[in-house]
Amino acid sequence: MIADVASTGLIVLGTLLTLVAALGLVRLPDFFARGHAATKGATLGLALTLSGAAIQMSDRGDVAKLALAVIVQFLTAPVASHLLGRAAHRTGIALSDHTVLDELVDEPDPTFVAKDLK
Amino acid sequence: MNVPGWVAVACYFAWLAMWGDISVPNILSGIVAVAVVLWVSSALPTSAVRHRLHPVALARLFGHFVRLLVLSNWTLVKTSLHPTPTALRSAIVAAPLSQRSPLVSTIVANFISLTPGTLTLDVRLDEPDDPVLYLHVLGFTDVEAARADVAEVERWVLAAVTPRTRTDIADGPHRATVEGAIP
Amino acid sequence: MRMLLPLPVAVPLIGMAVSLLAVRHRRAQRAISSVALVITLLASIAILVNVTRAGTAVTSLGGWPADISIVLVADRLASLMLLLGVAMTSLVLLFAFGQGGTDEASPFYHPAYLALAAGISLAFLSGDLFNLFVAFELLLMASYVLVTLEGNDEQIRSGTSYVVLNIIESVLLLSAIGLTFAATGTVSMAELASRLAELPEGLRVGLNLLLLLAFGMKAAVFPLFFWLPDSYPTAPSPVAAIFAGLLTKIGVYAMIRTETLLFPGGQQGLLLIVAGFTMIVGVLGAIAQADMKRIISFHIISQIGYMVMGLAIGGPAAIAATVFYMLHHIPTKTSLFLVEGIIERHTGTSNLDRVSGLLHRSGPFALLFLIPALSLAGIPPFSGFVGKFALVTAGFEAKQWAIVGVSLLASLLTLVSMTKIWVGAFWGKAEPAVTDGEPVGILRSNKLMSAATIAVVGSSVCIAIFAGPLYSFCESAARELMDPSAYVRAVFGR
Amino acid sequence: MNVAPIVCIAVSFFSASLCIARALRGPTVPDRAIALDALVVVLVNGLGIMVARDGDGLLVDAILVIGLLGFVATLAVARFTESRGSS
Amino acid sequence: MSLALSILTGLLFASGLYLMTHRSLTRIIIGFGLLGNGVNLLLLITGGPPGEAPILGRTGELADSVPQALILTSIVIGFALVSFMLALAWRSWTIDGSDDVEDDVEDRRVARAVRRAESDRPDGEDVESMDPSSPQQSTS
Amino acid sequence: MLTLVGTFFVAAVLCAATGARLGARVFAFVAAPMVATATWLALESSGVLDGSPVSQTFDWVGGTGGFALALKFRLDGFGLLMAALVSGIGLLVAVYSFSYFAEPHEPHEPHEPHEPDGHLSPVREVGSYPKINLGVFSAALVAFAGSMLGLVLANDIVTLFVFWELTSITSFFLIGINDHDTAARQAALRALLVTGGGGLALLAGLVMLSQQAGTTEISGILAAEPRGTVVNVAIVLVLLGALTKSAQFPFHFWLPGAMKAPTPVSAYLHSATMVKAGIVLIARFAPAFASTPPWRPIVVVCGLASLIWGGGRALRQTDAKLALAHGTVSQLGLLVVLVGVGIPAATYAGIAMLLAHALFKAPLFLAVGVIDHQLHTREFSRLGGLAKKWPLLAAASGCAALSMAGLPPMLGFATKEKALAALADSDVSWRWLVLGVIVVGSAMTFAYTARWWMLIFGPRKHEHVHDVATGAKPSAAFVLPVALLGFASLAFGLLSTPVGNVVAKMAVGLDPKAAKKLSLWAGVNTALILTGVVIFGGLAVMKFIAVVQRRRDVGHRIGLSGEKAFDRSYHGVISGARTLTGAVQSGSLPTYVTVTAGVVLAALTAALVSGMRPDMSGVVLANSPAQFVVAVLAFGMVIGAAVVPRRFAAVMLLGGVGYAMAALFMMYGAPDLALTQLLVETLSIVVFLLALRDLPNSFAAPRRSRSKMLRLAVCGAVGVGVTMFALTAGTQRVGQSPTIQYEQLSEKAAGGRNVVNVILVDFRGTDTMGEITVLALAAIGVANLAAAVRRSRRHQMARPVDAFNPPNEFRRSSSSVILDQVTHAVFPVILLLSLFLTFRGHNAPGGGFAGGLVVGGGLAIRYLAGGNAALGRLAKVPSTHIIGFGLLISVATALIPLAVGNSFLESSIYNLDLPVLGELKVVSAAFFDLGVYVLVIGVCLAILTQLGDHRSAPELTTQDAS
Numbered sequence A: 001m002i003a004d005v006a007s008t009g010l011i012v013l014g015t016l017l018t019l020v021a022a023l024g025l026v027r028l029p030d031f032f033a034r035g036h037a038a039t040k041g042a043t044l045g046l047a048l049t050l051s052g053a054a055i056q057m058s059d060r061g062d063v064a065k066l067a068l069a070v071i072v073q074f075l076t077a078p079v080a081s082h083l084l085g086r087a088a089h090r091t092g093i094a095l096s097d098h099t100v101l102d103e104l105v106d107e108p109d110p111t112f113v114a115k116d117l118k
Numbered sequence B: 001m002n003v004p005g006w007v008a009v010a011c012y013f014a015w016l017a018m019w020g021d022i023s024v025p026n027i028l029s030g031i032v033a034v035a036v037v038l039w040v041s042s043a044l045p046t047s048a049v050r051h052r053l054h055p056v057a058l059a060r061l062f063g064h065f066v067r068l069l070v071l072s073n074w075t076l077v078k079t080s081l082h083p084t085p086t087a088l089r090s091a092i093v094a095a096p097l098s099q100r101s102p103l104v105s106t107i108v109a110n111f112i113s114l115t116p117g118t119l120t121l122d123v124r125l126d127e128p129d130d131p132v133l134y135l136h137v138l139g140f141t142d143v144e145a146a147r148a149d150v151a152e153v154e155r156w157v158l159a160a161v162t163p164r165t166r167t168d169i170a171d172g173p174h175r176a177t178v179e180g181a182i183p
Numbered sequence C: 001m002r003m004l005l006p007l008p009v010a011v012p013l014i015g016m017a018v019s020l021l022a023v024r025h026r027r028a029q030r031a032i033s034s035v036a037l038v039i040t041l042l043a044s045i046a047i048l049v050n051v052t053r054a055g056t057a058v059t060s061l062g063g064w065p066a067d068i069s070i071v072l073v074a075d076r077l078a079s080l081m082l083l084l085g086v087a088m089t090s091l092v093l094l095f096a097f098g099q100g101g102t103d104e105a106s107p108f109y110h111p112a113y114l115a116l117a118a119g120i121s122l123a124f125l126s127g128d129l130f131n132l133f134v135a136f137e138l139l140l141m142a143s144y145v146l147v148t149l150e151g152n153d154e155q156i157r158s159g160t161s162y163v164v165l166n167i168i169e170s171v172l173l174l175s176a177i178g179l180t181f182a183a184t185g186t187v188s189m190a191e192l193a194s195r196l197a198e199l200p201e202g203l204r205v206g207l208n209l210l211l212l213l214a215f216g217m218k219a220a221v222f223p224l225f226f227w228l229p230d231s232y233p234t235a236p237s238p239v240a241a242i243f244a245g246l247l248t249k250i251g252v253y254a255m256i257r258t259e260t261l262l263f264p265g266g267q268q269g270l271l272l273i274v275a276g277f278t279m280i281v282g283v284l285g286a287i288a289q290a291d292m293k294r295i296i297s298f299h300i301i302s303q304i305g306y307m308v309m310g311l312a313i314g315g316p317a318a319i320a321a322t323v324f325y326m327l328h329h330i331p332t333k334t335s336l337f338l339v340e341g342i343i344e345r346h347t348g349t350s351n352l353d354r355v356s357g358l359l360h361r362s363g364p365f366a367l368l369f370l371i372p373a374l375s376l377a378g379i380p381p382f383s384g385f386v387g388k389f390a391l392v393t394a395g396f397e398a399k400q401w402a403i404v405g406v407s408l409l410a411s412l413l414t415l416v417s418m419t420k421i422w423v424g425a426f427w428g429k430a431e432p433a434v435t436d437g438e439p440v441g442i443l444r445s446n447k448l449m450s451a452a453t454i455a456v457v458g459s460s461v462c463i464a465i466f467a468g469p470l471y472s473f474c475e476s477a478a479r480e481l482m483d484p485s486a487y488v489r490a491v492f493g494r
Numbered sequence D: 001m002n003v004a005p006i007v008c009i010a011v012s013f014f015s016a017s018l019c020i021a022r023a024l025r026g027p028t029v030p031d032r033a034i035a036l037d038a039l040v041v042v043l044v045n046g047l048g049i050m051v052a053r054d055g056d057g058l059l060v061d062a063i064l065v066i067g068l069l070g071f072v073a074t075l076a077v078a079r080f081t082e083s084r085g086s087s
Numbered sequence E: 001m002s003l004a005l006s007i008l009t010g011l012l013f014a015s016g017l018y019l020m021t022h023r024s025l026t027r028i029i030i031g032f033g034l035l036g037n038g039v040n041l042l043l044l045i046t047g048g049p050p051g052e053a054p055i056l057g058r059t060g061e062l063a064d065s066v067p068q069a070l071i072l073t074s075i076v077i078g079f080a081l082v083s084f085m086l087a088l089a090w091r092s093w094t095i096d097g098s099d100d101v102e103d104d105v106e107d108r109r110v111a112r113a114v115r116r117a118e119s120d121r122p123d124g125e126d127v128e129s130m131d132p133s134s135p136q137q138s139t140s
Numbered sequence F: 001m002l003t004l005v006g007t008f009f010v011a012a013v014l015c016a017a018t019g020a021r022l023g024a025r026v027f028a029f030v031a032a033p034m035v036a037t038a039t040w041l042a043l044e045s046s047g048v049l050d051g052s053p054v055s056q057t058f059d060w061v062g063g064t065g066g067f068a069l070a071l072k073f074r075l076d077g078f079g080l081l082m083a084a085l086v087s088g089i090g091l092l093v094a095v096y097s098f099s100y101f102a103e104p105h106e107p108h109e110p111h112e113p114h115e116p117d118g119h120l121s122p123v124r125e126v127g128s129y130p131k132i133n134l135g136v137f138s139a140a141l142v143a144f145a146g147s148m149l150g151l152v153l154a155n156d157i158v159t160l161f162v163f164w165e166l167t168s169i170t171s172f173f174l175i176g177i178n179d180h181d182t183a184a185r186q187a188a189l190r191a192l193l194v195t196g197g198g199g200l201a202l203l204a205g206l207v208m209l210s211q212q213a214g215t216t217e218i219s220g221i222l223a224a225e226p227r228g229t230v231v232n233v234a235i236v237l238v239l240l241g242a243l244t245k246s247a248q249f250p251f252h253f254w255l256p257g258a259m260k261a262p263t264p265v266s267a268y269l270h271s272a273t274m275v276k277a278g279i280v281l282i283a284r285f286a287p288a289f290a291s292t293p294p295w296r297p298i299v300v301v302c303g304l305a306s307l308i309w310g311g312g313r314a315l316r317q318t319d320a321k322l323a324l325a326h327g328t329v330s331q332l333g334l335l336v337v338l339v340g341v342g343i344p345a346a347t348y349a350g351i352a353m354l355l356a357h358a359l360f361k362a363p364l365f366l367a368v369g370v371i372d373h374q375l376h377t378r379e380f381s382r383l384g385g386l387a388k389k390w391p392l393l394a395a396a397s398g399c400a401a402l403s404m405a406g407l408p409p410m411l412g413f414a415t416k417e418k419a420l421a422a423l424a425d426s427d428v429s430w431r432w433l434v435l436g437v438i439v440v441g442s443a444m445t446f447a448y449t450a451r452w453w454m455l456i457f458g459p460r461k462h463e464h465v466h467d468v469a470t471g472a473k474p475s476a477a478f479v480l481p482v483a484l485l486g487f488a489s490l491a492f493g494l495l496s497t498p499v500g501n502v503v504a505k506m507a508v509g510l511d512p513k514a515a516k517k518l519s520l521w522a523g524v525n526t527a528l529i530l531t532g533v534v535i536f537g538g539l540a541v542m543k544f545i546a547v548v549q550r551r552r553d554v555g556h557r558i559g560l561s562g563e564k565a566f567d568r569s570y571h572g573v574i575s576g577a578r579t580l581t582g583a584v585q586s587g588s589l590p591t592y593v594t595v596t597a598g599v600v601l602a603a604l605t606a607a608l609v610s611g612m613r614p615d616m617s618g619v620v621l622a623n624s625p626a627q628f629v630v631a632v633l634a635f636g637m638v639i640g641a642a643v644v645p646r647r648f649a650a651v652m653l654l655g656g657v658g659y660a661m662a663a664l665f666m667m668y669g670a671p672d673l674a675l676t677q678l679l680v681e682t683l684s685i686v687v688f689l690l691a692l693r694d695l696p697n698s699f700a701a702p703r704r705s706r707s708k709m710l711r712l713a714v715c716g717a718v719g720v721g722v723t724m725f726a727l728t729a730g731t732q733r734v735g736q737s738p739t740i741q742y743e744q745l746s747e748k749a750a751g752g753r754n755v756v757n758v759i760l761v762d763f764r765g766t767d768t769m770g771e772i773t774v775l776a777l778a779a780i781g782v783a784n785l786a787a788a789v790r791r792s793r794r795h796q797m798a799r800p801v802d803a804f805n806p807p808n809e810f811r812r813s814s815s816s817v818i819l820d821q822v823t824h825a826v827f828p829v830i831l832l833l834s835l836f837l838t839f840r841g842h843n844a845p846g847g848g849f850a851g852g853l854v855v856g857g858g859l860a861i862r863y864l865a866g867g868n869a870a871l872g873r874l875a876k877v878p879s880t881h882i883i884g885f886g887l888l889i890s891v892a893t894a895l896i897p898l899a900v901g902n903s904f905l906e907s908s909i910y911n912l913d914l915p916v917l918g919e920l921k922v923v924s925a926a927f928f929d930l931g932v933y934v935l936v937i938g939v940c941l942a943i944l945t946q947l948g949d950h951r952s953a954p955e956l957t958t959q960d961a962s
């Protein structure tokens, strides 16, 4: 019973966090800000939901697989945002008006021409 | 096989975990499967840098991680639901690193991405430049604070995962092939 | 037969696998292809002999009961087509060896060719509608690789059209099969024979039309033939030859199965119209061309019209005529493409404006063109005459005056376009001039190519000579086709 | 107890539609890519809810597979966007 | 039968086919991707009602396993076709810097010959040109 | 008889084979079968003439199912006459040809460049004929003779048609034998198409007649005398065949053109034999069918028109051979009227005249050939005075000419008398009109014959004629055939009574009432008076010939009209074909796809019209709310993918649709599908981006948007139709799916709990075998195209090659430390998972496909991390070997059961009781799945390495074409 409650709580929390991530995706002003939302919210949200699910599982293998899935999510989510962010920066995607500082200098490339990236 | 032993052990447990029970066929097939997997993986290029793990420091690192992850999500909830100009104030900061170990830097980078208000954009370890981590800061206040955050995380990680080869600024990973060459 | 029936499918696939392992050794690949096809050929002969002696042969794959597994069914039509298909594939391979360039252009010629052979065999033998789809995909995918074998500008452009249109055809076929399963709960053709009849009229018509549409596209009937004349001419000659001889006939074969087994007599009126337009539009297309490959490519369409005509007329006589027409058309058409391949190799072009006077280079070679050309035009005493005469007779018997008139007109127009090739390429001053020294006899310059071509032309001639026994075989095949219950009995043993 | 999963799934659908909205709106390739990445996460989240509801291990494999490979698409977009930007 | 999925199937067919009527090979391939999904969905929804996964030992009404097997085959074949067509598009791009499918050269020649004949020879009584080997017939 | 006909074709093969070596001696092979035939005819003649025909049947296609083809021959009196003509004249022509082609005229430059020829130039170059290919020529000639023999002996519609068409074909080669001559080629083509087309009409007519009569035997058809509308149509068709073959107005135009052929051909085919085929047919059919409505009007009008037109044209010719050719048209017209009118006496006269015509026309042609051969001209203006120079030739020609003009004591006279008398004595009402025309025609015949002989042999009119002086005297052997035939006209004329009796026995074969008599002197009767009128008229024509010739050449214009009409229709067909083909085969893929979609729409509409209606009681809005929501989301993404004008965006939206599909599969109870779909979709996105990475992001603006609405409408309608169809088919199932049996058998008999997987590797394993082969083919297709790209790169290093910049080859900074590290961590897990899924698949979702695709995903990650370099040694393994190995495992697993007497793909379950492991169940189908796993890995590796980083991709080609 406690397990059920804990499980449900975790799942509800996780689902709400993914909702927050999705909201951030829509509401935040530039790509990088959205990246924050997608990476952090989605990762923790998923971790919580899967943990909630793991509580419900009777099969040890399933629990192990869910745990593995959470670990993998922690490993891969930041990679995705890192690569997308770097690509976005390199291809000259506009930063929001709230941006006050940009210390990242992409390597000078004389042939660089930003293609249409939309 | 150019694979650290703990990787093999991890793989073996992963195999058993997938099947979900520890039976004789699974135990035996696990040996074969892990051998095959590591053999195939060893056909791929791997890093030459070896590391030593410190369990206690690892646990502490994990604690920091969970704490900051929850915190970061709380910040995110606030920002997403109520995006004020202050919360949206952004910057891209170059934070210097103190070592060139790819593994350590990766852990730092992922940590940074999941902690409040920061997102790793790039890590550059190549010589001759100094190693540096670029991060995007949401809810930006000042540059030094951001750099300090990165330095702190790097300290935690280095305590848990120590490169066995010299990977400091003076000596890059590409030359570091001799084990235990830390001065 | 349990042993024999899977071999024409499995042996080329084994060959393909080994050929892929030998991808860097062309001679080994040649040996593998030869061995695989010879074994396949022997198996096909054995199957035909068995079927002729003991009637329809069936094996259910996997050893499961026939109603839940895929069955291979060799009735007379299937085993005849199988043997023809494998024989042509083998002879054309010989031609390709002689021509050289084709398997030198890509190490994937042999694997793809063997896959094509397996697909063709499976398409003829399969007694399962979905498996037939898989067979189609198999041979189509192999054909995609083969039409773009050299990857040059021309092949890519025409290959793209070919691929796109055939993919649409595949989607249609799969949809039709899916809907058939939805309506009947089975994809076994024997099972379908009874279940489809229970369906309400509208649904049955819809399924019938969709299947005919998909197979008709494969067979290149009007108005779905666009892909053919644009793609075959750019393919390497040995590839084009096997496509021309076989692939469209597989579509016709499937149409025959649809109209005899699944929906007996389903859409004859429609098919009659389609047949007429296919004949005329195809042959007019041929007349409009200035390139030999394109002329004979358009002829394929026109001749498909004849086969559809027999199917549309229906009844044992017309079906027998169609089967015989297919039997005649496969080697005859193949040989024309092979002849064209020799011309192209010898002169470097297939354009009628640039080639002429071949008769003066080699009389026997001219004969190699003339026999299949006249045969396709329905000139006696060649095999095409027998086929056309049988169709015309059946048409008259069924009082289908219009289609007979159209078919005779198409015949005359075929003669027009064949004489166009003859006059353009074989008569006149020998051009282009042979550049390197002595004018070598066309046939002597490449013995392997010539031998293959002669063998194919020879088989076409043999069909005329042995038209008697062959035709009675076709009549037996047609009688089998007209009796779907026999098919069902053979499959289920009840 | 039965309400929670249904509500969660409904919320997940709302999240998914938000992701799809971003994917449709863009405006840049990375924007769409991150939206798609998030969509995959929402999908896995939904699977997690279903797993918990049914106590059924059938979907766990799918979760692991998507977890391992779901970011491949994002990865690919990122790499190719970068390569195009710098030609 | 699910009406929503039936309509989605129709939409996949319509949009897939529509994209395939374009010149750009990329669009064609995307169209085929949609069409392929449409066929798979068609097979799924018409093949039987939803149910439990057809794995023995599970409770409840199992879904029909046959359409699933057929769809699985179809998915894999679709992947094969998409891969090959993408390679075609790539090759096409390396030839002329575009993935557009150009009109067939010979077909255009025939069509041009018609137009030229109409303008050149108002009253075609040219006995010579009955001979196919004469240059009159050439359509270059 | 078949053997006899066959010998001609054997001779043809010999001729073709040896013609080049033997030269003119090859005509021995032509002569041999003629001699054989003549001998055989002589042996058979007495019996046949006594009224017992010889028959022979050879079954070609047996008649078990109703359809039969037989070669049936019958030698009756009429056949005897025709066969005698074919072989007799053939023999003489062969002898003649030997001299014609061999004698003095060796080509100056043997087989060297062929100068453009001057059509019918007044003076030809010496030796232009000897350049022709004697092998082909003699082969065609003897093959023609055999065909003609078969034709005249045919007693079956098939037999008749076979030889009918063969004579057309062989004639085509003979007319076009001088194929460097454009005019000759055209003439050959015209002749072939006119007679060949007529042949097809004949075929249709004959088949219709035979079906009405219930027999294919000609004698049977004639005996049955069927009547009715079908028969009337058939008769028109048959006559069309006959009149085209016999060059009757309005199809006469091919015959003068056929004079492009060497003279022996003109003499043999185009006067004595082939053109008589139509006469033969009309003669055979007239007794039975002359009373049908269409017969007489057609036969009489065409015959008389030809008679007059031919005569008029002959008078105007300046070329001796053409004059004869036009004369042939004219005389054939008369023959058509006589044998076709259906009056026994006229039939008799016609047959006699047929003999007479063969006897006088052939020598006249041959004589022209001699002159042409010796003097290199046939122009009247350059000839004259040859009577003194070559008196034998002049005398023989004179006899033939007299016969042609219908003067006594020649056979021509007797037969013409008989003809006039037959018509005059008949009781048909329009006989005088016909007779009048015949008289006019005969007068013209008289005139042109006289003119012909006088201009050649008579006194010279032009003093500048020097050619005559230079010509060498023809050899005796050369003139012999002319003389024999010419004097035969005289001899037969003198012996006209006995000859007439023989002819009577021959005519009985056609019509028992046609047994009449022939004589030089039948007393003063109408016919004799008419002959007088003819002679007088002829002289008058000669008198005023100059006047006639000065007038506008109406005949020429009329005559040309047929040719023009033919050429016009030929051009019409060609340009029509081009217009049609240009419109239908537009070459535009969008058009093709739209048309195809239109046809699909038509099919769906037809189904709806014939009552396809869904049973809406079984339809719900959605199976679950979740399904509905996913469907709506997918809907949005589909629309997005279809309209978004950017490549990457479209690809990503397509991916989104794919994921939605996976979700739908999952909800529907298809976890295997969902898993596979997810993996495939993921890999597809990678492949999409790999292939399209260099293409501009925006699609090019559509070139023409006029058709956009149409295309949208058609495709949209198809979508609606598919929805309707799905609802109908999905709600009206009539049978049961075998899934129930599968569920029962899956674990018990096949050893697996995952029914879908068991179906894939066992129940329907053949599908899977085909499908993995398709996958393998796709991979090698990709590799093949990649090799083509590499080849072209190496050759032309221009744009867009320079612009090409694969992701892993640019600056080092593009590599990512983070990605590298994560990849290292994740990859082994991916491999383990793949093995797990593969082996677990028989019992739970997974299997070889899913496993292999998981590895593919892992490889993609590694590839994306660092290109082929990151694949390390794996990228060096030829992926084709992996594919081949996988395929080998699968197919071998399927084949092995055959060796132990089981079925293909039959799987076995081994329950092993091993010491440590305990009880272990091994299903042989697992090996099949293992093969699938290996193959799929190879395919993914191939696509990644070949499509991705093509510069460092392993070279799979044995050698690159350079």
Ligand code: NA
Pocket: C352, C353, C354, C355, C356, C423, C424, C425, E133
């Ligand atoms: Na030419």
Ligand code: NA
Pocket: E092, E093, E095, E096, E097, E098, E099, E100, E101
């Ligand atoms: Na292109």
